[in-house]
Amino acid sequence: MPDxxxxxxxxxxxxxxxxxxxxxxxxxxxxxxxxxxxxxxxPRQVGRVLATYGGGVAWWRVIHSDGTPAPGHEAVALxxxxxxxxxxxxxxxxxxxDMRNARWAGR
DNA sequence: GTGTTGACAATCA
DNA sequence: CTGATTGCCAACA
Numbered sequence: 001m002p003d004x005x006x007x008x009x010x011x012x013x014x015x016x017x018x019x020x021x022x023x024x025x026x027x028x029x030x031x032x033x034x035x036x037x038x039x040x041x042x043p044r045q046v047g048r049v050l051a052t053y054g055g056g057v058a059w060w061r062v063i064h065s066d067g068t069p070a071p072g073h074e075a076v077a078l079x080x081x082x083x084x085x086x087x088x089x090x091x092x093x094x095x096x097x098d099m100r101n102a103r104w105a106g107r
Numbered sequence: 108g109t110g111t112t113g114a115c116a117a118t119c120a
Numbered sequence: 121c122t123g124a125t126t127g128c129c130a131a132c133a
Contacts, residue, residue: 031115035129042129043115051114059114070114094121 009053012041016049020057025084027104028097030065037106061086067097 009017019034031043050059050070060077063069067089069077078095081088087098 035115040129042127044113044128045115045130047114048130049114054114062114064114065116072114 012038012045013049013053016046017053017057020050020054020059020062022106023058023061023104026086026102028061028063028067028086028099028102029104030063030099032065033103033105034062063097065099067099067102069095069097 015038016034019029019037023029029037031046034046035042046062047070050057050062054062058080060069060073060080063077074093074095078091078093080086081095081097082091087101088096089098090096
């Protein structure tokens with residue numbers, strides 16, 4: 001029965017990481033978008049999951065609705081955007097992604 | 108069980 | 121751009 005194995009991630013966390021991992025190169029999703037895409041929780045829960053387990057996924061593709069990357073990682077995120085060809089509105093701080101073109105809705 | 112905090116979002120000043 | 125305010129949901133003390 002289902003209790004011998006210990007899961008490192010909760011079902012919700014696994015779904016969040018799965019969606020982030022599914023974001024194509026050059027595109028991004030906002031915290032609220034992912035929450036809405038999953039149909040549960042909220043943007044804060046997505047942020048918490050990424051802050052805790054996001055070490056194995058492309059967290060830099062998950063940004064605020066304004067198009068700004070997570071705090072404390074602007075430089076890291078910017079390096080990835082330039083490397084992956086993500087459409088930017090501002091290539092220097094405050095770093096802003098062009099959500100109009102970079103936003104990914106699962107398609 | 109209550110209150111605070113948080114890798115949020117939207118609106119107003 | 122900064123700051124304040126409200127709404128949202130879950131983790132944590």
